[in-house]
Amino acid sequence: xxxxxxxxxxxxxxxxxxxxxxxxxxxxxxxxxxxxxxxxxxxxxxxxxxxxxxxxxxxxxxxxxxxxxxxxxxxxxxxxxxxxxxxxxxxxxxxxxxxxxxxxxxxxxxxxxxxxxxxxxxxxxxxxxxxxxxxxxxxxxxx
Amino acid sequence: xxxxxxxxxxxxxxxxxxxxxxxxxxxxxxxxxxxxxxxxxxxxxxxxxxxxxxxxxxxxxxxxxxxxxxxxxxxxxxxxxxxxxxxxxxxxxxxxxxxxxxxxxxxxxxxxxxxxxxxxxxxxxxxxxxxxxxxxxxxxxxxxxxxxxxxxxxxxxxxxxxxxxxxxxxxxxxxxxxxxxxxxxxxxxxxxxxxxxxxxxxxxxxxxxxxxxxxxxxxxxxxxxxxxxxxxxxxxx
Numbered sequence: 001x002x003x004x005x006x007x008x009x010x011x012x013x014x015x016x017x018x019x020x021x022x023x024x025x026x027x028x029x030x031x032x033x034x035x036x037x038x039x040x041x042x043x044x045x046x047x048x049x050x051x052x053x054x055x056x057x058x059x060x061x062x063x064x065x066x067x068x069x070x071x072x073x074x075x076x077x078x079x080x081x082x083x084x085x086x087x088x089x090x091x092x093x094x095x096x097x098x099x100x101x102x103x104x105x106x107x108x109x110x111x112x113x114x115x116x117x118x119x120x121x122x123x124x125x126x127x128x129x130x131x132x133x134x135x136x137x138x139x140x141x142x143x
Numbered sequence: 144x145x146x147x148x149x150x151x152x153x154x155x156x157x158x159x160x161x162x163x164x165x166x167x168x169x170x171x172x173x174x175x176x177x178x179x180x181x182x183x184x185x186x187x188x189x190x191x192x193x194x195x196x197x198x199x200x201x202x203x204x205x206x207x208x209x210x211x212x213x214x215x216x217x218x219x220x221x222x223x224x225x226x227x228x229x230x231x232x233x234x235x236x237x238x239x240x241x242x243x244x245x246x247x248x249x250x251x252x253x254x255x256x257x258x259x260x261x262x263x264x265x266x267x268x269x270x271x272x273x274x275x276x277x278x279x280x281x282x283x284x285x286x287x288x289x290x291x292x293x294x295x296x297x298x299x300x301x302x303x304x305x306x307x308x309x310x311x312x313x314x315x316x317x318x319x320x321x322x323x324x325x326x327x328x329x330x331x332x333x334x335x336x337x338x339x340x341x342x343x344x345x346x347x348x349x350x351x352x353x354x355x356x357x358x359x360x361x362x363x364x365x366x367x368x369x370x371x372x373x374x375x376x377x378x379x380x
Contacts, residue, residue: 136217
């Protein structure tokens with residue numbers, strides 16, 4: 001996993017490579033500096049990475065728009081829309097929100113609970129199917 | 144309280160239990176450990192994530208109820224591709240306004256990600272400017288949404304209880320979902336401008352801790368994330 005890359009050696013290397021921007025008073029800045037590097041080690045990425053992800057998001061959005069523009073219909077349409085949606089969501093959460101560099105404890109705490117929404121969707125699909133056929137049978141083409 | 148005891152613990156923690164920081168073992172170790180589960184995570188960041196998780200469920204409930212009413216109605220659902228078309232140069236272009244709104248919001252996410260990056264490098268000027276750019280994109284988005292709502296209400300006659308194009312549930316779903324999202328964007332703009340002005344005034348220079356910018360960024364990216372789902376499930380479906 002990507003999280004395992006923030007090991008001690010790397011963090012130490014990062015800290016060593018950090019320039020100290022405020023050498024005003026050592027007593028003042030030392031703890032702050034430590035807190036900065038301790039939290040931040042995973043968050044020091046080159047700007048190019050963000051621009052690349054930005055580009056990917058643009059391309060994926062354009063592609064999902066083109067699905068509508070060229071009137072792709074049926075199962076292919078739904079598959080494409082969902083694939084592009086999930087790819088975009090994944091890129092935003094993993095890179096922009098830095099989830100890929102968080103500790104596993106936080107990753108699991110945030111990403112696992114939404115999985116139970118699948119159960120809700122399944123139940124409501126069954127329910128709406130029931131409502132639909134009730135309407136057809138008892139109201140004809142009712143509201 | 145200064146940040147000293149907080150930072151001292153995680154550093155020794157990883158040094159002592161280096162093998163435990165890998166894979167599922169680290170997960171088990173963190174969750175079974177004393178006092179603190181989210182080690183090396185700023186409390187504000189953890190709290191923001193928990194809030195975003197709860198907000199995920201709010202939006203999921205909206206989208207699931209939209210799915211339920213759409214698949215249970217016997218009246219045809221209005222075609223979003225036609226409802227949200229704009230006539231540009233005498234030719235209707237399907238969904239063009241929504242596509243532009245999507246690009247605006249994605250761009251705002253990009254500028255926000257870079258603002259977070261510059262904040263950690265303590266580049267206050269770039270951070271402030273990028274955050275203001277993000278807020279400006281957000282305000283543009285809300286403005287376009289206001290235009291879209293006006294067009295839908297005044298010209299198309301869409302109401303929460305009915306519309307001339309088909310299933311009456313279309314209006315209630317649309318106003319509920321996009322309205323709640325627009326509210327999130329508006330709050331985000333205010334939030335970002337607040338943090339940006341504090342960064343500009345050097346409020347965080349004393350402690351040198353720019354985690355607040357990343358926390359604000361988390362909220363903003365979430366707003367973009369929700370739009371990804373609304374765009375796919377409401378407008379494109």
